[in-house]
Amino acid sequence: MSDYNFAYLDEQTKRMIRRAILKGVAVPGYQVPFASREMPMPYGWGTGGVQVSAACLTPEDTLKVIDQGADDTTNAVSIRKFFEKTAEVATTEHTGEATVIQTRHRIPEEPLTEDQILVYQVPIPEPLRFLEPRETETRKMHALEEYGLMHVKLYEDISRHGEIATSYAYPVKVEGRYVMDPSPIPKFDNPKLEMAAIQLFGAGREQRIYAIPPYTQVVSLDFEDYPFVASKANHACALCGAGDTYLDEVIVDDEGGRMYVCSDTDYCSGRQDKGHRGEMAAPYMEVAE
Amino acid sequence: MQTEALTGGFANPPVEASRGFRAALNALARPGTIETVAGAGAPAPVSTAAAVLLLTLCDAETPLYLAPGHDGQAVRDWIAFHIGAPIADAGEAMFALGTWEALQPLAPFRAGTSEYPDRSVTLFVEMEGLEQKGARLTGPGIREAAHLSLPEIAAFQANRAAFPLGRDFYFCAGDRLAGLPRSTMVEAG
Known part of the structure; x- marks a missing residue:
């Protein structure tokens, strides 16, 4: 018997997060605001991902946590131990055995299946944030589907470096509607975003949750003469x-x-x-x- | 004293709600799949599946609309005891419960705004039965095409046409449920 409520969070918090996840699934790529809680770890250490994982876990789950692809680094080990203690779920380091995988900045090499959920830790969920700092403006840009600024940014990459130099957190368009930050995964991983598993994204400090359902169209932004390359x-x-x-x-x-x-x-x-x-x-x- | 209102909640709320949510997540993320749930029982005519969804997703922060046929003292008492959701008009509701006919017209329900499309209703539609045949579904969550016995076609086509605005649906029959998010394209099967 654990001293914690199952999966740490109280039930009302989990319901609030679950409602946000479901709206995120219904509108793929749209960032749903949620009332992010303080977690027993600092912002930047995956508080968003941890809250999403806590809302998803059932006692039957097997959890895997990776940090930049590795199972044995501090962030991955401590989050794995956190859920061993608070949810008493089984854990694994093997991608194929896991039902829920929390990840920081990588998609596992082994293709994921329909029985799996991939939870991303997200630092800055807004792909337009470094181009336009005001939330009121970026929200309007998403509402109006006004993404010209992002193409200008990629164009400036080409004019400066001769190629699209953005190598991680490479922006994608989800189901032809929302431009989304896939979290700082290397662009090598972008083609894998169209997968059989459910993908959920949690940004704790920025208080946003978003999702990509299975088999959703995810296109990396590029130009006809400078096509996207997964380098x-x-x-x-x-x-x-x-x-x-x-x-x-x-x-x-x-x-x-x-x-x-x-x-x-x-x-x-x-x-x-x-x-x-x-x-x-x-x-x-x-x-x- | 009526005791029906006091029974039918989750015996172990954190665990059963987590299973209920995973069923709800899988159903909405993979339109056309039918999940089976257990652990809750509300007064008739509320189905087991709808009771699980209510217990899993609703609380005092979520105004709930009860359509005629489901709006009765027994159901209200049960919701007041187990969930505490304020009963609201269609226009203010975050969740709604009823049969497809009783929930009509859909126009008063919130479909979100272009800046906040998430501020929209989720409807729990009670059905006689639920089968993987009938309307043809394509879109996010579906590899090629899926089929689901929807109560009609045109309403869901209109819902999809307003994307990213729109309303999201769960269909409940007995202990089985299926989801239909606004992102799904619906055609006659």
Whole structure:
């Protein structure tokens, strides 16, 4: 028996969040305001995602939490422990075993299924915020479907850098209506936004929830002569040898040495377990006792 | 003293509400799927599915409209005891409960504003039965096409035409429920 109400939040708060989630599902890409609560962690550590996860979890769920693709970093570990304690749900590091996945800034490499929910932690939900700081104005721009400013921003990228230099939080248009910030996932992940799982986005400090239902059309903004490209580092993973995954660059010494490894730790170790080896992988695996 | 109003709530509210919500989420995110729910019982004519939705989503912050046929003292007492939702006119309601015929006309219900399309009603429509045939559904949440036995077609086409404004629906029959968000395109099946 836990000392906490199931999944930490009180029931009235959960109902309020659940109503916001359902309106978000009904209007894909539209940011629904909600009365975000203070959580026992600071803003910026995933309070929005935690509240959405708390509203979604049932005792039967298996939870996975990733931070930049990794299951073993501070943010992921502490949120996983938080729900182990307050909701007593099972947890896993394996994408395929999870029913609810809370993520910070990545979509798992393994394709998600219809039985899964992906919950994103979102810092700044408003894609137009850095172009127009006033909420009253950005709200009007969404209402009028006035997204010219976003195309000007992408055009300025091209005129300055010769290509669309935006590499993360790359804006998308959902179901031909709302321009949406997919949270700071690398643009490599943008094509995966059209998936079989339900995607929910929670921004705690900014008090917004939004959603993409399964199989919803999600188009990355671009131009005919400068089409969207889902870019990644031009290397193979140094540990598992995968050539089609998003890679982290790791500096390994003070002489410019570096290695590129999968940011999705579960996917990478799964491939290594199957015997795939990259150029810097250990020649054999230690057998755990 | 009437005791019917005091029974029929969730035995374990946090857990049963979480299951009720997941059914509601899945139904609305995947139009055409039919979910089965349990754990609540309201006075007739309220179905089990509608009672679960009321307990899961409504509280003292959500004005509720009861359509003729569902607006009776027994139902009001049950809602007052378990939920505390203020009973409201159609124009102020965040949620509404009734049969499709009794909920007509839909025009007074809130459809949101262009700046706040979320400020719109969700209707719980009581049905005789619910089957995955009839009207053809396409749009967000549906891989190719789904079918659902909707009470009519034209009203949902008009609802979709106003997107992103609009009203969202749950259809309840016994312990089964299905969802129809405003984003779904509806054609005769």
